[in-house]
Amino acid sequence: MYKYLEIAQNIEQQIKLNKFGPGKKLPSIRSMTKRFSCSMSTAIKAYEDLVDRHIVYAVPQSGYFVVEATLIPPERDLALIDFSTGVPRIDELPNDDFKHCLNRAVDIYSHIALHPDIEGMASLRQLLVTYLKEYQVFSAYQNVFINLGIQQVLTILSQMPFPNNKDVILIEEPTYAVYIMFLKQAGIKTLTIARDENGLDLNVLEHLFKVENIKFFYTVPRHHNPLGTCYSKKTREKIAKLAKKYDVYIVEDDYLAEMDFNLKYDPLYAYGDHYHHIYLKSFSKIIPWIRIGLCVMPTHLIDTFRAYKWNHYYYSYVASSIVAQATLEIYIKNGMISSHINLLKKQYASKIECLKSAIAQLEPLPEGCKWSYGSGYYVYIGLPEHLDEKRLIDNLEKKSIKVSSGSRHYLNASSYKKGIRICITRANNEQIARGIPTIMAEIKKLI
Numbered sequence: 001m002y003k004y005l006e007i008a009q010n011i012e013q014q015i016k017l018n019k020f021g022p023g024k025k026l027p028s029i030r031s032m033t034k035r036f037s038c039s040m041s042t043a044i045k046a047y048e049d050l051v052d053r054h055i056v057y058a059v060p061q062s063g064y065f066v067v068e069a070t071l072i073p074p075e076r077d078l079a080l081i082d083f084s085t086g087v088p089r090i091d092e093l094p095n096d097d098f099k100h101c102l103n104r105a106v107d108i109y110s111h112i113a114l115h116p117d118i119e120g121m122a123s124l125r126q127l128l129v130t131y132l133k134e135y136q137v138f139s140a141y142q143n144v145f146i147n148l149g150i151q152q153v154l155t156i157l158s159q160m161p162f163p164n165n166k167d168v169i170l171i172e173e174p175t176y177a178v179y180i181m182f183l184k185q186a187g188i189k190t191l192t193i194a195r196d197e198n199g200l201d202l203n204v205l206e207h208l209f210k211v212e213n214i215k216f217f218y219t220v221p222r223h224h225n226p227l228g229t230c231y232s233k234k235t236r237e238k239i240a241k242l243a244k245k246y247d248v249y250i251v252e253d254d255y256l257a258e259m260d261f262n263l264k265y266d267p268l269y270a271y272g273d274h275y276h277h278i279y280l281k282s283f284s285k286i287i288p289w290i291r292i293g294l295c296v297m298p299t300h301l302i303d304t305f306r307a308y309k310w311n312h313y314y315y316s317y318v319a320s321s322i323v324a325q326a327t328l329e330i331y332i333k334n335g336m337i338s339s340h341i342n343l344l345k346k347q348y349a350s351k352i353e354c355l356k357s358a359i360a361q362l363e364p365l366p367e368g369c370k371w372s373y374g375s376g377y378y379v380y381i382g383l384p385e386h387l388d389e390k391r392l393i394d395n396l397e398k399k400s401i402k403v404s405s406g407s408r409h410y411l412n413a414s415s416y417k418k419g420i421r422i423c424i425t426r427a428n429n430e431q432i433a434r435g436i437p438t439i440m441a442e443i444k445k446l447i
Contacts, residue, residue, distance in 0.1 A: 007036050007046035012055055015066055026056060026064045081435040083422040084402040086225065086378065088288045094343065097336040098289055105326035118310055118319060120146025124329040128294055131332055135257045136270040137279055139296045145305065146325055149293045150253055150282045152318045154179050157216065157251060157278065158188050160308040163300065164247045166215040170208060172200065174226055174409030176253065179218065183411070192411050197229055197372035202238050209246035216249035221268045223256040226409050226421035228378035230265065240271040248276065255282045256377060258341045259348060274298060283328065286344060292320040292328055352376035354429040358436035366447050379422040380406060381439070387446050389418055395442050401435050
């Protein structure tokens with residue numbers, strides 16, 4: 001290890017032990033050279049390393065000081081296998097290119113960062129029109145809105161009127177837990193349609209579209225959370241036809257399109273008439289350093305959506321900052337996002353193969369248990385009805401394995417198909433290979 005890195009690590013450790021508190025001045029360069037028997041250039045390089053990692057900051061003519069303690073990342077529990085969340089671990093992702101884009105964006109747009117354009121930056125929207133074509137989403141830039149994320153758009157869509165003058169929202173069950181929480185708290189009329197590893201019953205869907213007052217159907221065709229499955233082409237085509245036939249809008253959540261290994265998989269949007277289709281996308285899973293998303297809105301809904309978004313802006317966060325938007329624009333325009341996605345897909349391909357191998361070795365499953373997975377990002381393990389789910393989760397946590405209950409993904413407790421959700425995004429191959437068999441062993445103990 002280089003001498004300057006040894007010195008930097010020594011200083012960092014002392015900061016963590018509170019020998020140098022937040023805002024306190026660190027030893028001078030001259031005293032560092034005496035203490036570590038090094039040259040001035042080595043001591044300066046050690047401090048520069050700490051500055052680059054935002055552990056200390058420099059004040060001209062005064063020296064180096066410790067940043068606030070909140071900026072120093074907490075120690076990771078290296079023994080923990082975290083299958084409980086889909087939030088990526090940002091410290092394992094390369095970010096030098098992204099930092100460059102962020103710094104450039106700050107240089108250009110910092111003076112207007114607090115003056116949002118409710119539709120989003122025109123230049124980014126125009127760029128996203130080209131970007132979305134790669135995923136078979138064709139639109140004019142006027143139809144593209146930049147938002148803080150998908151949940152913010154869902155909130156607006158749930159509350160604004162639609163031209164079909166209907167007032168019931170249809171969701172899959174199970175589905176995105178955060179949206180379920182919002183629908184319950186807002187008291188919005190909501191119906192559900194069952195979805196499992198085989199998809200949904202299209203006859204039931206048509207019946208609901210025909211006899212119920214459905215304003216829109218919220219659906220996650222691929223990388224479903226929590227099931228991990230994808231709709232077949234036949235199902236996507238049929239949903240699009242039924243939407244047009246019964247004047248029901250489709251709100252498609254395509255939050256992880258970039259991570260699909262099936263390059264021929266088209267979104268439901270590609271099969272629709274674009275009058276009844278609203279397309280939602282988030283970048284938070286592939287670029288977790290910023291929260292930013294987009295929606296493609298039918299032309300006849302633009303004015304209403306814009307008005308409701310303005311109204312929401314005054315009491316909730318719905319718009320992404322100009323700096324975040326500019327960062328994404330630079331990241332896409334320079335081709336960095338393509339390289340980043342390719343690296344992510346390579347990492348996930350390895351994880352998915354490890355997952356499939358672990359699952360295959362556990363076959364056949366105990367009676368009452370079943371796997372549900374497709375893309376591999378999420379996996380749902382169905383459990384026997386008599387099994388104590390809470391006890392299972394507690395037992396696994398004692399073994400340093402975190403999973404999440406499937407119950408939060410159901411609107412109706414009576415419809416709940418008992419199970420646990422697993423996400424592999426924060427686990428490495430060794431943890432997957434060790435964690436999956438441990439989970440199944442604990443399940444067998446409780447059956």
